[in-house]
Amino acid sequence: MEHKINNVAEEVKTNKDLCIQQNVFNPPQHYAYADTGASNNYATTEAPLIDKRMNQYPVKIGLPNGQPLQSTHVGNIQLNVPKEAQITHVIPGLKHNLVSIGKLCDAGCAAWFDKDKVTVYDKEGKELIQGPRDHNTKLWRLNFSETNMCN
Numbered sequence: 001m002e003h004k005i006n007n008v009a010e011e012v013k014t015n016k017d018l019c020i021q022q023n024v025f026n027p028p029q030h031y032a033y034a035d036t037g038a039s040n041n042y043a044t045t046e047a048p049l050i051d052k053r054m055n056q057y058p059v060k061i062g063l064p065n066g067q068p069l070q071s072t073h074v075g076n077i078q079l080n081v082p083k084e085a086q087i088t089h090v091i092p093g094l095k096h097n098l099v100s101i102g103k104l105c106d107a108g109c110a111a112w113f114d115k116d117k118v119t120v121y122d123k124e125g126k127e128l129i130q131g132p133r134d135h136n137t138k139l140w141r142l143n144f145s146e147t148n149m150c151n
Contacts, residue, residue: 032077032097034111034118034131034140041077041088043097048144049075049088059089069093078144080128081120082107099142113140 029046042061043049052075059071071089077099079086085100085107101111108123118140119130131142 029097030144031141032099032144034101034113034142035098036101038098038100038102040103041085041098041100042071042091042094043075043077043088044094045072045090045092047075047088047090047097048078049073049090050078051076052090055089061091067093079142081109082122085109097144118142 029044030048032041032043032047040059052073055071055074061069061071063069069091071091073090075088075090076083076086077088079099081104085104104111104120109128110121110123112119112121116133117130118133120128120142122128129142131140133140
C-alpha cells in the first residue's frame with residue numbers, strides 16, 4: 001500500500017514538473033494575465049518593457065498573503081493599446097505580469113471575455129489585441145511581444 005501511495009505522489013510530482021516545463025504554472029515573461037482586479041499594470045523585473053526608467057513615484061501593492069511590494073521602475077508594455085494604457089510599474093518580487101483591464105477601459109477600450117479568449121477593442125469597436133485562455137489555470141493571457149502600437 002505504501003508503495004502505491006509513493007507512486008501516486010511521484011506521478012503527481014512528475015505531472016507538476018511537466019506542467020512547469022510547459023509553462024502552465026510559470027508562463028514566459030512575455031505573457032501577462034488580463035486582470036480585472038488590478039488597478040494598474042504590473043510587471044516582473046524580467047518583463048520586456050520599452051522605455052524602462054527609474055520610477056520617481058513608486059507604487060505599493062499588497063499580495064494576497066499580505067506581503068507588501070513596491071515598484072522600482074516604470075516602462076511601457078508592448079501591446080497594441082492606447083499609450084496611456086501601456087504604462088507599467090516594475091515590481092521586484094512579483095511572479096507574474098498583470099495587465100489591468102480597468103486601465104484599458106479607462107483609456108477608452110472594452111474587453112470581452114469568453115471561455116476561450118479575451119479580446120480588447122478600441123472605442124470604435126476595432127479589435128486591438130486578443131489572447132488565449134489557459135484551460136489549466138482558467139486565466140486569460142495577453143502577449144507582450146505584439147509590437148503594433150497605437151498612437
